[in-house]
Amino acid sequence: MALKTESFALNIGPLHPSTHGVFRMRAVLDGEVIANMEPVFGYLHRGIEKLAEERTYTGVIPLTDRLDYLASMSNNLAYVLAVEKLAEISAPERATYLRVILAELQRIASHLIAVGAFVNDCGAFFTPFLYMFREREKILDLFEMLSGQRLLYNYMRIGGFNQDIPDEFLPALQKFVSQMPGFIDEYDRLLAENEILLARTKGVGILPQDLAVNISASGPVLRASGVKWDIRKADPYCGYDRFEFDIPTGTAGDCYDRYRVRIEEMRQSLRIIEQAMKQLPSGAVKSTVPYLVRPPAGEAYAHIEAPKGELGFYLVSDNSIAPYRCHIRAPSLINLTALRDMTVGWKVADLIVIFGSIDITMGEVDR
Amino acid sequence: MKFEHFGTGIIKGLAVTLRHLFRKPITTQYPEQKLTTSRRARGNELVWDITKCTACGTCAKACPQGVIRIVTSAKPVENRYVVEKFEVDTGYCIFCGLCVEACPFQSLLMGYSYERAKYRRHEVVHTNEMLLPSAKRPASGYMYPKLAKALPPQTLLIERDEVKG
Amino acid sequence: MVLNPGLGMEYHWQALPPDWPGNFWWHWLAFSVIILAFVLGLVMGFIWLERRGIGRFQIRLGPNRTGPFGLLQPIADAVKVLLKENIVPAAADKIVHWLAPLVAFVPTLMIFAVVPFQDGALLADLNVGVLYIVAISSISTVGIFMAGWSSSNKYSLLAAMRDVATVVSYEIPVVLSLAGVVLLAGSLSLNQIVMAQDIPFILLQPLAFLLFFIAASAEINRTPFDLLEADSELVAGFHIEYSGMKFALFYLTEYAEALAVSAIIATLFLGGWRGPVLPPWLWFVGKVVAVFSVMFWIRSTLPRVRIDQLMALAWKFLLPLALINLVVTAVQVLAWPEASLWAMVPVNVAIMAALVVTWSRLLKLGGGRVEV
Amino acid sequence: MEIENIDIRYPLPGRELEIAEAHEIEALKERSQQPIPDPDEWLDEELRRNIVLTSVDAVINWAQRSSLWPVICFPACCAFELIASQASRFDLSRFGMEILRASPRQADLMITAGTLVWKMAPQVKRVYDQMAEPKWVIAMGSCGITGGIFRSSYNVVPGYNRIVPVDVYVPGCPPRPEALLYGIMTLHKKISKRSITEMDSKR
Amino acid sequence: MGLGIAFWALAVISVGAALTVVFLRDVFRAALALVLCFLTVAGIFITLSADFLAAAQVLIYVGAISILIIMTIMLTRGVRQGSPSGKLRVPALFTALLFFAAAAFAVLNTPWQIAGAPPQEPTTAALAGRLFGEGGFILAVEIAAVLLLAIILGAIVLVREK
């Protein structure tokens, strides 16, 4: 209706229940419809990249924990891979397999939060979220068993791990892996065919394939748009080529596809964990690394498929005990680039849903 | 997937929640029931054994935060420097455990307990005596497998929540 | 004292024993206060029940440390809220801001004046009972609108607009689906409708029940239609700027409305206070609690719909079906006045199933967005 | 879905908004060089109260501590331990705290779950200011207490007590949910010491 | 006597509300006063034993018309700038007073034939008989339906975008 009403600017965030932290969107609304939208970053800019320059290589690991705090293990992995590449250290076989297991567990944990929060953004009253949180708690238990912390593990070290896994870890993991598919089926029953969820997400926030590639999106956001791209397959690290798994992709690139892709990825991760558990060799978990790592001058880039997409660490060394420069390719930030294109023309409620479907962590966006 | 049948998805979802109604809540009622933390728990404090400490300062150097402040006596006594002040600001420490990993004399350990909320900012700074191990301040087995063995096994949710989905 | 001597009015009330103490008006005043207390008590109970119930749905415990089983939790909340500071935003329209909770809360309470808690235990057995309920409840949306508008906050303004949209869409389905019941009972008086229910009308009017349940939950903004206070979108919705007791009144209104809808459903569709063995009022409360439990069961399961879907549902699904239901019922009433009620049950259930399925197929409501 | 005839510009250009924000941040930075002292002067003193007042106090304090509604303030990692304590396993709702209010007007408690950076500080301060009295603050995590691992960063507020008075400090990075619960119970103890005669003053 | 109290109270409130509608500058508040006015008129219907009509009044006027009016206020500019009076204020006042004088004079000087019979109760069923029964106003009802049809069509034509 071409009524000459005013459009008005509205702050959504930073202190908004469903902005996953402190993201701020300056939206111009025309009634309920988004006429324009501008993301404002920086409400959690903690200067991780800068701080990394004044710490020893080992001392940076706690910092990377706090990057995407829902996937600390993945961040640790990406970072230690980069340092290992830089210093030409290789981790023992057992450590490599363990890293795969932990990274995949972490992916499940992160996707659980992503899906749960996403359904919450659609307006469900916490129930799916809490069910998923329950499973995440189980994973956190496992991680706590390894590292002593529930959220920020600081468990990986350059060249392996700081301690070996305790004896009770593998049985517990086995139990988890055998139970988890049942729970995923339960989520599917709860959500996948729910008419309201379908109505809210199908066809909403479509990210076309070419746009997704153009903004260099990665992770489930990219795969939901139908691009079969996964670093675990494209550039295998940690011996991912030894495992058999599929890359789920979507077709439409809408919010529902992103949700489905995440659910499917959890199943695939379980597959990987099972295989890795079977093949897990014994031996040391840490190769001999000097106490203070002092890589030769040079640069290295290592990337992994973190739960949210391609997480890369670019390190420059000047042969001192601290990185000269550390740059992080944060998938959350880059996936967010598409937000404006996806939301303009949709309603406020859709904005929240679309935003939730991208799944970001502010710690990674603002660093 | 087919979405032919109107309302069935909603009914399925309702069935799932209804089934959960009859499951046992997984809640741990904290002050009365406590979860046993991991044997390697990194609790919210450090435990420091004054008898073993040689005031070498490795921990302070290893700490990425610079949390640990060590003041030693100016002169060695019996070939040893006496620690006059060993101070950890738990409000600043991030409990990463790097200092524990670094200590060559096994005199610094992660604490096992976590109930350390305080009313005042200065109360969260732990100094000498406050850091010593005691019954109320057990040390955890972080980096010390022998200690870990002695601790009770961790409560796992997966053991408790047996119901299969 | 007689209200209107010239008109020869007579009143018939069976509510309380005739030796009720004191003067006539005092008696009714006391009765009003009792009803008010009863309603407030039930509302408090509902708040507790919902928090505990949702807790159990979410495999946790819910409030259990305040009093036995956490029963005192609503009271603690009430006392706390009473002692909160009262903030009125400088930019707000102050008079409207203060009046809004009143306008929202009082009409909701007024609904209970005509609800029979047991045989004859109602304040006023109005001849236009059902219409009275429908009419009076439309006032409280004005209150909510006032709240949203006067706060001078864009979020609450959005909520106010959504309020209007909901009212505009759902008033008609509510009223039309109730008309089916009225047709069967041949009266608007709630007590007489209860008396007419030899078998609960939910069996005779399953479609009307379904439509009314959906439409009424939308009208009182229960999940999945809680767009007014959609906290994941509008932060807190229309009461975003309300604090202290004013906020508490809105909170109460929300639950009082839920109670009202449950009571209406119990009365009109579930046979009200009628039932064997147990005392009537217990039956009534039991039915109300059952309906409310279904409400929070739904709340704990479903996501929220979007505003245009909300309206599409009302206009393209509920309204036509309500009209069809009305006509079908009218024909039934006239064509088989003598037919046994039980015989009509399967017929009506079949009609409902057929209508719902065809209609949703027709509009492809099931899959994807509601593209109707 | 196309949009026509609609002014998609902001009422103020983005640049001006940002400049205004920067000024606000600088002003706040200027004002918060020193930590706000902990509101604890009255904690240790023993109150002499008569019996009536004592029981009234008991009721009021019981009510206030039994229904602490936290405001949403979830900047960073600690938020997920806060959410974990809301979730089924630890279940804050046992304390009557599951009602997370997004609007500060209706909240009583601010749990500062995460790192505060200067850009965010004015917002947090405003939310704190907008909370209705009586209100409490729990500084959760090292970041809440001192800025934690990020304290040496150029952009991080060294502790929430620079901008809001903090009632309880909960160390940890992040504190376990139990540690947070312990902090909340510590706060309960503090609330129990309030007295109606002095409610008007900040305590 | 109760009736008398009710009448006077309702009358005073309704006149006050009506005056507020006319004299208040803030259009939104004026609309709220209008709601109050409608409600009191419903009350007056009740004192006249027309309970169905009272409910209909609340349903239509409060539930629908005032919502529509509020909506229009929101949609159009100038809520705050209010509703200024036009140049015609003084003549309008004069006309209104004149009308009132004439009407009051006529009312008070007509010898109404008051019927002593009690009012019809209950009204709903009786109204149905009058509206839909044989020999009732069924034709008028159908015409009303046509009117409703006309307003739907007309309104949609008017509101639709060109």
Added chain:
Amino acid sequence: MLVNYGHIALFLAVAILFTLTTLLLPVTLRLLKVIPDKPNPAKQSTFECGMETIGKTWVQFNFRYYAYALVFLALDVLVVFLYPWAVNLRELGYYGLIGALILISIVVVGYLYAWKKKALEWK
């Protein structure tokens, strides 16, 4: 019948009294200095996710459901006709039924027209 409305008036009075008490009790308590009252400019400003509001807070809204409202009003009036009819249908018999059916169908024509013209669409 009227006495019933007397009761309702009574209940209305009680309800209003109760609500007013709950609204005014905090005001009284504030005067007694039990409830704190510390206004400050920030507290009285608008809450918009922690930011200051951009532009005016009262805006003219473009809501796109005006056509719904117009149809709604017409249907609301229809309901007023249908209720007495529904109450008394048994006595009115088929004459009343047919009359009402004509009534409904005429209005439904308008409703269908609105549907057809996409007035029931949120544009």
Added chain:
Amino acid sequence: MPVGLNHYLVLSAILFSIGLYGALSKRNAVVILMSIEIMLNAVNIAMVAFSRFIVPALLTGQVFAIFIMVVAAAEVTIGLAIIIAVYRGRETIDVTNINLMKW
């Protein structure tokens, strides 16, 4: 003095006059509509009062009142639709500024 027909009629006249004044003097089209609603309500009161006091058994006045409500609804709907239409074209609802001939 018991309340009788005259009371109601005079009340009706008062409300009608107020509405008349508003309708004539106001410039905001919405307020004019509101005033007209008051006038219609006043008429309704008179109708019902006549019905109640003169032909209590017949309810003709009430039937008329229902029809007046129908008309009122129609009037409001069309009136507001026109306001919207005019507003869309001219961005004002001030009747003195609306020159329909030019529109």
